[in-house]
Structures are given as structure tokens and as C-alpha cells.
Amino acid sequence: MNLQDKVAVVTGGASGLGRAATQLLVDAGAQVVIFDMNASAGQQAVDELGAKSARYMQLDVSNGPDVESAFEVILADFGRVDVCINCAGIGIAAKTVNREGQPHDLDLYRKVIEVNLIGTFNVSRCAAAAMSKNEPDEKTERGVIVNTASIAAFDGQMGQVAYSATKGGIVGMTLPMARDLSKSGIRVNTIAPGVMATPLMLAAPQNVQDGIVANIPFPQRLGAPSEFGQLVVHIIENSYLNGETIRLDGGVRMQPR
Numbered sequence: 001m002n003l004q005d006k007v008a009v010v011t012g013g014a015s016g017l018g019r020a021a022t023q024l025l026v027d028a029g030a031q032v033v034i035f036d037m038n039a040s041a042g043q044q045a046v047d048e049l050g051a052k053s054a055r056y057m058q059l060d061v062s063n064g065p066d067v068e069s070a071f072e073v074i075l076a077d078f079g080r081v082d083v084c085i086n087c088a089g090i091g092i093a094a095k096t097v098n099r100e101g102q103p104h105d106l107d108l109y110r111k112v113i114e115v116n117l118i119g120t121f122n123v124s125r126c127a128a129a130a131m132s133k134n135e136p137d138e139k140t141e142r143g144v145i146v147n148t149a150s151i152a153a154f155d156g157q158m159g160q161v162a163y164s165a166t167k168g169g170i171v172g173m174t175l176p177m178a179r180d181l182s183k184s185g186i187r188v189n190t191i192a193p194g195v196m197a198t199p200l201m202l203a204a205p206q207n208v209q210d211g212i213v214a215n216i217p218f219p220q221r222l223g224a225p226s227e228f229g230q231l232v233v234h235i236i237e238n239s240y241l242n243g244e245t246i247r248l249d250g251g252v253r254m255q256p257r
Contacts, residue, residue, distance in 0.1 A: 001141050001236050002083065004029035009074065010060050010081035011123055016198040017148065018087030020225030021232045025083070026053045028233055033060040033074055035088065035123070039220040041200070061088045061119030064072040071126045081082040084127035085232055086147045089116045109162045116166035119145050121173065128177075132184045139239045146235050149192040151247060155254035156175075167192070171245045175224065178243035180204035189235050194249025197222035203239055217251040 006023050014032035022032045026049050028132065034056045036042045042056035057070055074081055091110060096104050101109035124145050131143025148168040155165030171190055179186040195212050201222060202209075213220055230249055235241055 001137065001144055001239065003083070003236060004232070005082050006030045007033070007053050007074070007078045009033045009035065009071075009081060009123070010085040010087060011035040011059075012088035013085070014045045014056070015195060016087070017157065017193065017228045018227050019045060020087070020229040021085050021087060022049065022054065023232050024226070024229035025085075026050075030076065030083065031055075031203055033057060033078075035061060035070065037088075047119075061086075061123050062114040062233075064122055067122050071163070072132050075130055076151050080126055081130035082134065082143055083236055084124060084143070084145045085133075086120045086123055086145070088123075088147065090120055091147070091163045094162065095159050096161050104161065106136050112166055113160040113169075116163070117169040120170055126175065128184070128186055128251060130183055132181075136185050137161070140185050141187065141239060143187075144236045145177070145181075145186065145188045145252075146232050147188070147190040149190050149245060150196050151192050151249050151252065151254060153192055153245075157254055158257045159196035174245055175243045182242075187235075187239070189241055189243070190245040191222060191228065191235075192245055192247045192249070193228055194247070194252050195222055196228060197224055215252055215255065216249075219250055220249075223248060223250065 008030045010018050010022050010032055013022045014036035025032050032054045034045055039058050046054045046056045059066055059070055092108060092112060094104050134142040136142050148171050149170040151161050152164045153167035153171045163251055174188055174190040
């Protein structure tokens with residue numbers, strides 16, 4: 001799919017990997033609608049990208065009616081949705097049973113499921129419904145969905161039981177969603193990033209960062225958010241790439257802790 005003059009929705013697009021994706025989508029000629037809970041970061045992203053290229057909507061991705069309404073607004077204003085990039089997510093550190101013998105807080109586990117997994121599906125289903133209204137392009141495509149998992153889906157560490165479950169769920173729904181949407185000309189793929197140089201990771205003590213980097217085979221560094229954005233653009237532009245989860249991790253396999 002050629003991104004010129006296309007309309008893309010990016011969840012979590014105000015910071016981190018989502019912000020990097022929005023930049024490269026705009027650079028490729030797309031108009032981007034950012035879904036994010038952080039209003040100040042969302043407005044800053046619009047200011048940096050330009051009001052003609054980006055719009056911000058404060059939105060809880062796990063809220064069904066609100067997401068449905070948001071897509072109705074986008075269709076009314078832009079007339080179409082071509083691309084959906086799901087980057088919104090949260091993470092916690094909690095073991096199944098803690099050192100004091102207390103079980104994992106169930107409400108906290110449920111919250112991570114709601115934002116990461118249900119939120120991804122919620123936005124994807126609404127995006128797909130909007131995309132299905134498009135006229136197919138010269139390659140018979142109507143839309144592209146790119147979801148964000150994590151290497152924690154495969155190499156979950158201690159304390160990542162909730163986070164890993166959500167990311168594994170995203171990987172698990174990639175192929176069936178692609179199959180569901182195949183007759184509509186909508187492709188679905190997932191990126192599973194490794195340890196990326198997001199603001200959260202860069203805020204960690206240097207010795208923590210160094211310990212993580214030491215386990216990465218090559219290149220032995222944190223991944224750049226722009227590299228995530230580059231892969232997003234490639235997936236969109238490569239019309240034969242469908243139903244796949246791609247690790248973006250420098251070849252690392254995470255240790256138990």
C-alpha cells in the first residue's frame with residue numbers, strides 16, 4: 001500500500017514507539033489520527049507533526065462505545081481509514097505469588113488485559129469495519145493493521161505474567177484476524193519488539209541498561225524507536241506480508257530474570 005494521502009490511526013501515538021511510527025507515517029505522506037490518554041503529549045505531537053498531518057483524540061482504547069464513536073468521527077471527517085497501528089499498552093511487574101505469599105492482584109491483572117489485549121482487538125475491529133468500506137487499490141487492498149506484541153510473548157521474565165499473557169494473546173490473534181479479513185482485502189501483521197530505547201527504558205539506571213544490552217547478540221545496543229517505525233512502514237508497503245509476527249530484537253532471547 002502506498003501511504004501517500006492515506007489515513008492512519010495510531011494508538012499510543014503520542015510517545016515511544018507509537019510516536020516514532022507516527023513520524024514516519026507522516027513523512028511517507030499519510031494523515032495520522034493519534035489515540036492516546038496523555039493529552040499534553042498528544043497535543044505536543046500534533047504541534048510537532050503539523051495540524052494538517054496529525055490530529056489527536058484522547059481515548060481509552062479498552063472502551064468499546066468510545067472507540068466506535070471515534071471511528072465514526074474519523075470517517076465523517078476524513079472519509080476513510082486505511083491503516084491502523086496499535087501501540088497503546090501498559091506494563092506492570094508482579095509475580096503470580098509475591099515474597100509475602102500473597103497472590104497476584106486480580107484487578108491489576110485484569111487491567112493489563114483490558115488495555116493491552118482487549119484494547120488492541122477493540123481498535124482493530126473498528127478499524128477493520130471502517131477499512132472494509134474502502135474501494136480496493138490496484139493491489140486489491142483495502143487496509144493494513146499492524147499490532148504491537150513483545151518478545152515477552154515468547155520469553156516472558158519473572159514478574160511479567162500479566163504483560164506476557166497480553167502480548168501472547170496479540171500474537172495468537174494475528175493469523176486468525178488476517179484470515180477473517182482476507183476477503184475484505186485487509187492485511188494483519190504484528191511486530192514483537194525487543195528492548196527499545198523508549199523514554200521508560202532510558203529512565204532506567206545505566207547499570208540496568210548495560211546488563212540488558214550485554215545479552216543482545218548483535219547489534220549490541222537498545223533498539224531505536226525509528227527502527228520500529230521503519231518496520232511499520234515496510235509492512236504497510238509490502239503487500240505480500242500477511243498474518244505474520246516479526247521479532248525486532250537484535251537476536252536476543254531473554255533470561256528468566
